[in-house]
Amino acid sequence: MSGNAAALLEVRDIVIRFGGVTAVGGVSFDVGRHQICGLIGPNGAGKTSLFNCISGFYRPSEGQISLEGQKISDLPRHRMMGLGIGRTFQNLALFRSMTVRQNVLAGAHCQGRAGFLAAALRLASSTREAREAEERARALLALLDLEQFAEIPVAGLPFGWQKRVELARALISRPKLLLLDEPAGGLNHGEVDALAELFHDIRRNFELSILLVEHHMNLVMRVSDKVVALNFGKKIADGTPAEVRATPEVISAYLGEQAHAA
Amino acid sequence: MSELSEAPPSLRSATVRPAPGIPPALLWALGAVALLLPLFMAESFTLFQLTTAAIYAIAILGLNIITGYNGQISLGHGAFYAVGAYVGAIMLDKLNLPYWSTLPAAAVICGILGWGIGRPALRLGGLYLALTTFSLAVAVPQILKYRGIEEWTGGVQGVLVTKPDAPFGLPLNPDQYLYVLTVLLALGVFILARNLMASRLGRAIVAIRDHALAAEAMGMNIANIKTATFAISAAITGLAGALSALAVEFVSPDSFQASLSITLFVGMVVGGVASIFGAVFGGLFVVFMPNIAEGLSKSAPGVIYGIILIAFLFLLPGGVAGLLRRLGARLRR
Numbered sequence: 001m002s003g004n005a006a007a008l009l010e011v012r013d014i015v016i017r018f019g020g021v022t023a024v025g026g027v028s029f030d031v032g033r034h035q036i037c038g039l040i041g042p043n044g045a046g047k048t049s050l051f052n053c054i055s056g057f058y059r060p061s062e063g064q065i066s067l068e069g070q071k072i073s074d075l076p077r078h079r080m081m082g083l084g085i086g087r088t089f090q091n092l093a094l095f096r097s098m099t100v101r102q103n104v105l106a107g108a109h110c111q112g113r114a115g116f117l118a119a120a121l122r123l124a125s126s127t128r129e130a131r132e133a134e135e136r137a138r139a140l141l142a143l144l145d146l147e148q149f150a151e152i153p154v155a156g157l158p159f160g161w162q163k164r165v166e167l168a169r170a171l172i173s174r175p176k177l178l179l180l181d182e183p184a185g186g187l188n189h190g191e192v193d194a195l196a197e198l199f200h201d202i203r204r205n206f207e208l209s210i211l212l213v214e215h216h217m218n219l220v221m222r223v224s225d226k227v228v229a230l231n232f233g234k235k236i237a238d239g240t241p242a243e244v245r246a247t248p249e250v251i252s253a254y255l256g257e258q259a260h261a262a
Numbered sequence: 263m264s265e266l267s268e269a270p271p272s273l274r275s276a277t278v279r280p281a282p283g284i285p286p287a288l289l290w291a292l293g294a295v296a297l298l299l300p301l302f303m304a305e306s307f308t309l310f311q312l313t314t315a316a317i318y319a320i321a322i323l324g325l326n327i328i329t330g331y332n333g334q335i336s337l338g339h340g341a342f343y344a345v346g347a348y349v350g351a352i353m354l355d356k357l358n359l360p361y362w363s364t365l366p367a368a369a370v371i372c373g374i375l376g377w378g379i380g381r382p383a384l385r386l387g388g389l390y391l392a393l394t395t396f397s398l399a400v401a402v403p404q405i406l407k408y409r410g411i412e413e414w415t416g417g418v419q420g421v422l423v424t425k426p427d428a429p430f431g432l433p434l435n436p437d438q439y440l441y442v443l444t445v446l447l448a449l450g451v452f453i454l455a456r457n458l459m460a461s462r463l464g465r466a467i468v469a470i471r472d473h474a475l476a477a478e479a480m481g482m483n484i485a486n487i488k489t490a491t492f493a494i495s496a497a498i499t500g501l502a503g504a505l506s507a508l509a510v511e512f513v514s515p516d517s518f519q520a521s522l523s524i525t526l527f528v529g530m531v532v533g534g535v536a537s538i539f540g541a542v543f544g545g546l547f548v549v550f551m552p553n554i555a556e557g558l559s560k561s562a563p564g565v566i567y568g569i570i571l572i573a574f575l576f577l578l579p580g581g582v583a584g585l586l587r588r589l590g591a592r593l594r595r
Binding site: 107 | 494
């Protein structure tokens with residue numbers, strides 16, 4: 001894939017410590033434009049800590065993260081979406097009292113400018129924005145086959161569909177980088193297959209990069225252009241799925257452990 | 263807080279949808295007749311009670327925006343009501359300003375006050391916020407008695423004001439005029455609130471209540487939105503306070519005891535948490551239910567009131583607004 005010059009996301013020498021424990025001990029990697037990058041590793045490898053750091057929910061103890069050359073690792077969390085980083089959550093984080101459509105619209109928050117007064121008085125600036133957001137929401141609901149659920153309270157949907165709502169909510173603001181935290185977690189076989197296809201559709205339609213943390217090896221190897229493997233907070237492999245799969249450290253650390261578990 | 267953030271299934275749609283089969287124009291006409299009827303039917307005391315109910319409805323709407331929609335429990339909104347009332351009374355009695363100017367002034371001053379108090383207080387959240395705001399409700403009556411500002415507030419004596427006369431030679435006595443003014447203002451505030459709650463920022467207000475972390479990931483600046491919501495909420499309740507000064511024609515520290523904040527809270531829950539229209543029923547409940555309770559038992563109206571309240575909460579878990587919503591849903595099916 002594209003070299004470093006075209007990298008969208010640059011992760012440099014990230015160290016994350018919790019008290020005395022070092023969860024991530026100096027990890028660097030890039031995610032290129034329009035690239036799908038899988039982040040893998042056995043439990044406790046530091047994937048989730050790193051993921052939370054990239055999404056702005058943790059501050060790294062050392063190192064820095066930049067998006068298109070702009071340092072983002074010291075910005076407040078609510079700035080991330082505006083800069084073009086959308087995310088989903090491992091254990092669903094939807095707005096439970098809202099309908100599917102309202103959830104998706106909530107994702108468009110940072111594209112709006114109209115303030116409280118404009119909203120209360122329904123000034124043109126506010127209604128125009130609202131119309132545009134509605135339009136985008138409609139398109140996304142169609143793309144993700146969510147139209148028939150649009151007016152249903154999101155809490156009433158099956159788990160797999162709720163995950164799709166999260167995806168739509170993250171996509172409506174047209175992010176440059178989509179962070180997916182275990183998108184296949186809790187899904188059945190058929191749903192995982194559909195997901196792999198969906199990721200490729202999304203990349204094509206939205207021209208974005210995807211970074212996914214995932215336990216489901218089969219899915220990661222199938223959809224990723226590039227895979228980064230972690231173990232004990234260190235990077236042990238970084239390359240194409242085939243390369244990573246062939247790395248001895250990965251086999252012993254990750255696949256070996258799975259073999260033991262099985 | 264956590265209970266509130268999960269409980270109400272009530273804001274499935276933030277707008278009031280007319281029942282199917284009834285054209286909206288007819289609903290509006292019926293509503294207008296219902297609102298104007300008391301002018302011709304009611305005696306002046308009943309009219310005063312209805313005016314008070316409409317004022318409480320505005321105050322409860324204000325509380326509902328921060329507590330119902332945003333999930334930030336305030337047990338101190340009576341304080342903003344009191345400040346609004348005093349701002350109105352002082353402007354009228356000490357500064358001889360026209361009565362209509364007191365209404366926006368009270369809203370703006372309470373909004374600024376709400377912003378200033380909300381900024382630090384909203385960091386607390388949950389039960390701590392509830393107690394902080396409650397301490398506000400406890401402190402305000404005593405602050406109003408403070409000697410240093412007696413010249414303005416009238417100390418324990420309070421301030422007397424008079425109801426405005428109807429303008430443009432309208433054939434209404436002051437009681438009737440104030441009723442009309444209050445109802446029109448309430449209508450305006452309710453429409454503005456409904457617009458706001460149906461907008462991008464309204465969604466953000468609710469999103470923060472439902473899942474703060476996800477709201478932040480969607481780019482919502484939680485501290486700013488919470489503070490602005492608190493300010494708006496305080497401004498609306500302050501406006502209601504200024505109206506109450508005109509309706510009661512008197513403000514004094516004893517009119518704004520801490521129990522007032524609880525009354526507003528009761529009205530919010532009975533009417534419907536996170537419901538715009540519910541505030542109307544909340545206002546009617548807190549004005550008329552104590553009288554009904556007293557009619558049932560002269561010696562223990564508090565007990566009766568308590569029983570009625572519990573029965574309400576038991577039978578109507580989503581408040582009156584929740585009941586109407588369920589009925590509407592059944593009609594549509």
